[in-house]
Amino acid sequence: MKTGTPPRSPLDQLADYRGPAGSFDEFRTADGSIRPGWTRFLGALEQTREHDLRDNAQLASRLLRENGTNITGSEQEDGDFRPWELDLLPVLFEADEWGVVQAGIEQRARLVEALTRDLYGSQKLLKDAIIPPDVVFRSPHFERAFATVPEKFAPLMLYGCELARDSDGAWQVLADRASSPGGLAYAVQNRVVISNALSRVLHRCRIKRLAPFSVQLQEALKQAVGRRKNGPSIVILSEGPSNQFYFEDIFLARYLGYPLIEAGDLTVRRNRLCLKTLEGLIKVDLVLRRTADARLDPLEVSNTNQQGIAGLLQVIRNCRTVLANGPAFGLADTPVFMPFLPAACQYLLGEELQLHSIDSWWCGAEEQRKFVCSHLDELVVKPAFVHSGGEEIYPARMSSEQKESLRARIESDPAAFVAQRHVTRSTSPCWVNNQVRPGHIALRSFCVRNEQGFHAMDGGLVRVQTADGPMQLSVDAGEFSKDVWVCSDTPVEPVSLLPKMQQTPSLRRTNLELLSRSADNLFWLGRYLERQEAVSRQIRKVTERLLYESADQPVPDVQPLLMSLAEQEVFDKELLGVEGEFSRGDIEKTWPECIFDSQGVDSYRGLHQKIYELAWQVRDRMSADFWRAINIEHHRELFVGATSERGLGELLDDVNQRIGTCCSLTGQVMDGLVHGPARLFLLVGRYLERARQLGFLLKHYLAHDNEAEVLSLVTLLESCNSLMTYRSRYRGNFAPLPVFDLLVTDAANPRALVFQFVQLEELFQQLPQPPRTAQTAPYMHIIRQLRHRTESILPRADHAVAWPSYRGRTAKVLAELEPAVKETTDLLTKIFFAHVGVTRPIDSSLRGRSL
Known part of the structure; x- marks a missing residue:
């Protein structure tokens, strides 16, 4: 009796893997050799019992399911419930290669901070014609109420950067995330799951840990409020279960060790921000927000739904509470600034921009508008003042009549549109249905700001799309996710988020600080x-x-x-x-x-x-x-x-x-x-x-x-x-x-x-x-x-x-x-x-x- 051909092992499939033509291959170099990080990975995979990815993939899926890792906080009435999916094959980078990316992300964070401070302060960028006034004053995210918020009490604490590699292997920034960047919890959760599913491979490859970044974030939050007799009162502000990324809020709260609250849990009393608990009102020193600018303070911020904490901005002005990230930084998340960032970087920082933005044109400038209208098929058109990741228009998919209609829209209000080039994302091998297949990757990484400056993460979050074509600039885009491994040349020291032993606290038998x-x-x-x-x-x-x-x-x-x-x-x-x-x-x-x-x-x-x-x-x-x-x-x-x-x-x-x-x-x-x-x-x-x-x-x-x-x-x-x-x-x-x-x-x-x-x-x-x-x-x-x-x-x-x-x-x-x-x-x-x-x-x- 004839039997079918046994399925090829993951190792055999990876050995024969080749990325598709036209995309940068994260697995092999131009001469066809396997990159050093992947060589180390394959050797470690072969030496352990984890070489059969089938069982490990089931373990990873079960861990994600049991932990409730998903896109929507709870199952909505329309049934829009999507579990988070993770590919066991990571994306690997050598330490020196990743160091270049880290330096670029840290510079980018410094630039976004300086740009936002200038636009809400002296406005030298406008006076010296580095940025046109319409780019700022037409934006619905420019709120004059934010101009009087003191910088020390509204810092840019956490910054996210959306990256992709073009066909030549050059990194390009597709979006800045400075308001309340998402994806950090998913990146950490991916590493936790991978540490269970591929623990031996992870250790043999000497992969840099993500825990130091979380420790830096914890320390940065404490430094922002200074010393307190009984320790600082720090909370994480969430939009609640209705938000599609509510899992991330819960995960960060548990991982960092801070209470997760909603706007209704806070109130302003006598110019102090207070938390409503069974014990009464408790003063809050710092709020790590996971909410949009429009949902901060309904008394001062343009807000059609009247959500937020009435009086919050006045509390910050009185230097009573720190808000991280500050309320002004949502302005920089819009694509309209991208054409002007190289000049702004030179003007504000005196440096060349290390990580360039994807080629972008603002239609409010006449020459740029003419270029866009004559090259529509090559570009993606976006609303200029909507946060990156919103509506995207692809003229190449339109009929002639639809293109003419789009041109008419642009001509009627040119300042409202931005155009960008298509990017063909790099590819990396993926384990899909027991087969190794190429997938186009979108990378998001983060950096945190403390007293010494910005520090980028040794890793990040990757989302994958196996089909050709564009991918939205959102955490929930793509078909599944990947972990990012940064290889170290030396053994990696263990790091714990547990705080060092301090003065012994007074004994307690209960805690009435319950919301x-x-x-x-x-x-x-x-x-x-x-x-x-x-x-x-x-x-x-x-x-x-x-x-x-x-x-x-x-x-x-x-x-x-x-x-x-x-x-x-x-x-x-x-x-x-x-x-x-x-x-x-x-x-x-x-x-x-x-x-x-x-x-x-x-x-x-x-x-x-x-x-x-x-x-x-x-x-x-x-x-x-x-x-x-x-x-x-x-x-x-x-x-x-x-x-x-x-x-x-x-x-x-x-x-x-x-x-x-x-x-x-x-x-x-x-x-x-x-x-x-x-x-x-x-x-x-x-x-x-x-x-x-x-x-x-x-x-x-x-x-x-x-x-x-x-x-x-x-x-x-x-x-x-x-x-x-x-x-x-x-x-x-x-x-x-x-x-x-x-x-x-x-x-x-x-x-x-x-x-x-x-x-x-x-x-x-x-x-x-x-x-x-x-x-x-x-x-x-x-x-x-x-x-x-x-x-x-x-x-x-x-x-x-x-x-x-x-x-x-x-x-x-x-x-x-x-x-x-x-x-x-x-x-x-x-x-x-x-x-x-x-x-x-x-x-x-x-x-x-x-x-």
Whole structure:
């Protein structure tokens, strides 16, 4: 029997690799020899067990998936969710070759800083006609409010540079990133994953580490605020989960060790920027921003959506808080400056520009406009005042009529357009579908500024596109990414981001510096986790009864479960029919689709999505194991959502796995979170929701005609995860009174209603005492009343317990439960999650003025 030809090994394929003609080859030199860095890589790959890239590629994909590395912060309503992909084959550079690139990036950062300072200061570049005035004053990114911000308190701390090599091997800068450069976290994450997948190869090749750059960034942030008695208060400002690069914000916050906040977490009080925490308002010394200029201060910056921190710029003017990067540098991110940078570099720095920009023409200059209009097919046309990476127009792809229309647009408003040459990017070998193929690469690297000047990273981020043609100047462009390896001639010393041991701090047992928003998210995460588990248990019981009973056997015992789920809008109430009853045949056919396809917030899949979104927002507060469990479940959910198998068996299997995940997460909360405010608010949400879920279920069982039937009682106990406990006490003797006693008034049962009130009362005693309240907090008063009324359901010890009396008292408590939970939630929100204080003027000079 003939067998197919075995697949060639990666090493054999790399040995035969040749880059395509017309592009600079990062793998081989012009004479066909393999470059030194790649020679070292191939030798190291052959000497280790990592030569089979297939298994290592799967490991890398799994690590990225478990860490939640993606482009969008959370899955959007339009389904635009894209996981981050990494090619195991890096892009390699020799140390001396990379040194030239580093020097050019550092000079470029100095130039951007000097140019921006001049344009917002003395404007010598305009006075001496180095840059035309329209280039500056027509830009929507030129904000006059930024001119009065002191340089020391608005530094260019982090700079990014978008690079490509042309067919001759010369480096060209395609974009400057000086506002809030993206991609740094993805570069570091790529190295972390590669260090796991190709650890031996990495060490044998003596690759320079990225950790020194992160240490420099940490030190630069601390230097910017100077010494503080209790250490500087540094935060990272994010646009939040709606931003497509929210993963990067979370990663940087955890990696650098600073809190991740949003604009709503900050407020200005008495000319100081403060962080809203449970402990009160805490002064902030430095903000490392990840937001656009337009979302800084709605009082002074052109902002159609009124986002930002009102009064922030005035705080910076008063030298109270450092903003890194400063608000002015977004001006330099537009392509309109590129034609003028060589002259500006000579004028401002007295140096020749080392890394030249891609050939660019501003149509606002007559000669440049004429050249553009006569060479459209050779160029890419872009809006002059939009940050690089926005709209790009390719005239070569247009019809004659479309080109004439474009020429007319340029002639009507020439200053609004910039044209640039096409660049054929260099290529590097890629491991794609178990084959080595060439890919066009886009490189982005970074430099950080400290007291000694700018220092560029020993590496960067590469995005790859296997097809010919242009690639957008964005972190999410391309098909996948690569790590950048800079080879060292000497052994590489280990570097750690852990700080050196300093003076021993005072011992603490808790930390109330928890953001009010984080406390709110943790509270709702606890509620939704418990709601997901309770709903899943009810769905599981209904599914089991439909699956295991014969088709002609009625299942009236699940009627209360269906009523409870329908009331919570887990599925469409119309499934139950007009009278609230259901047909066994109808529901058996539609039940799986009804659960899988419901899209409401409280549906089976909607609850999971809400948990995933909340977990994203408190990721900096949860352990890596907690997040890994959440993320694994999320990817399983995406897979289940895409499958066509939707029977009762598939639903039961999915629900069982979902319940297992809920139990795993609960265990990590109980044992993995230190006893502090984060754990406290999560548990408050959990116990409130469990009480609420018990209320729904017990209420419908009391209203059910078959409440005393054994099968109904067993179904109820199973749904509340208490059947084993009941059987250990009462064996097989099922009766309504002991069943409801176990689920309502037994304080020793973690699944009983009264147990939730006992736990909530204990947790409420640990909450910070709200200001200007009575001795007993209002939320405590509500829970104490519920506990007292629940405990009073049972008569005194010398009185016999009768089911009718017990049933009536229980029904009264259950009727009060839902409004009480809602009122308690509203009180907690008002007191802890939403800071409402006395409105004060932003600046004393504004008093008495009408705004």
